[in-house]
Amino acid sequence: GQQVMQIPQYQHVQEGEDFTTYCNSSTTLSNIQWYKQRPGGHPVFLIQLVKSGEVKKQKRLTFQFGEAKKNSSLHITATQTTDVGTYFCAGRAGTYKYIFGTGTRLKVLA
Amino acid sequence: DVKVTQSSRYLVKRTGEKVFLECVQDMDHENMFWYRQDPGLGLRLIYFSYDVKMKEKGDIPEGYSVSREKKERFSLILESASTNQTSMYLCASSHLALGLTDTQYFGPGTRLTVL
Numbered sequence: 205g206q207q208v209m210q211i212p213q214y215q216h217v218q219e220g221e222d223f224t225t226y227c228n229s230s231t232t233l234s235n236i237q238w239y240k241q242r243p244g245g246h247p248v249f250l251i252q253l254v255k256s257g258e259v260k261k262q263k264r265l266t267f268q269f270g271e272a273k274k275n276s277s278l279h280i281t282a283t284q285t286t287d288v289g290t291y292f293c294a295g296r297a298g299t300y301k302y303i304f305g306t307g308t309r310l311k312v313l314a
Numbered sequence: 315d316v317k318v319t320q321s322s323r324y325l326v327k328r329t330g331e332k333v334f335l336e337c338v339q340d341m342d343h344e345n346m347f348w349y350r351q352d353p354g355l356g357l358r359l360i361y362f363s364y365d366v367k368m369k370e371k372g373d374i375p376e377g378y379s380v381s382r383e384k385k386e387r388f389s390l391i392l393e394s395a396s397t398n399q400t401s402m403y404l405c406a407s408s409h410l411a412l413g414l415t416d417t418q419y420f421g422p423g424t425r426l427t428v429l
Contacts, residue, residue: 213354247406247418303359
């Protein structure tokens with residue numbers, strides 16, 4: 205079946221270092237979303253990418269959608285302790301449903 | 315603000331019990347979803363519903379059923395709970411927004427332990 209894999213599973217960084225998580229789908233996606241889940245919390249929507257090669261920025265966060273629409277990345281510049289959490293990508297699979305990636309848990313050491 | 319509420323934050327049940335997890339959203343969303351979250355496996359879709367009384371199986375529907383009698387409420391039922399159903403259960407809702415951003419709004423989750 206359709207799968208969405210994320211790497212790495214865990215990442216520890218020193219505050220101020222950059223961080224990137226990658227998302228790869230076994231099939232072409234019509235769009236991709238990114239969510240952040242703080243420790244003890246629930247996933248919260250960050251952004252949606254639709255077009256091939258699309259790049260969007262939110263302050264220190266940069267999101268990319270691959271040319272083939274099968275992969276995506278989230279890059280955080282100069283991490284802060286508030287960036288701690290698990291980041292999930294979710295690819296649209298059909299009309300209504302999304303397939304979530306396995307998530308990348310980010311720890312930021314002060 | 316969109317609000318998705320779930321009936322319990324923590325639940326402990328015994329093997330073989332019938333378990334009901336309730337989810338209510340207040341934004342008139344057409345779509346509702348039930349996921350389970352397990353370490354290293356991310357969020358896996360159990361069932362979803364795109365309209366009242368409509369339901370579709372997700373990726374791991376075995377051992378679960380759902381009910382959507384009213385637009386705002388989506389229930390997940392474990393007919394006979396088993397220990398491998400110990401997990402965090404997350405409900406979500408979204409507008410049907412084809413071609414637009416269909417953000418999923420999540421509830422706080424129910425941590426279910428089956429003994």
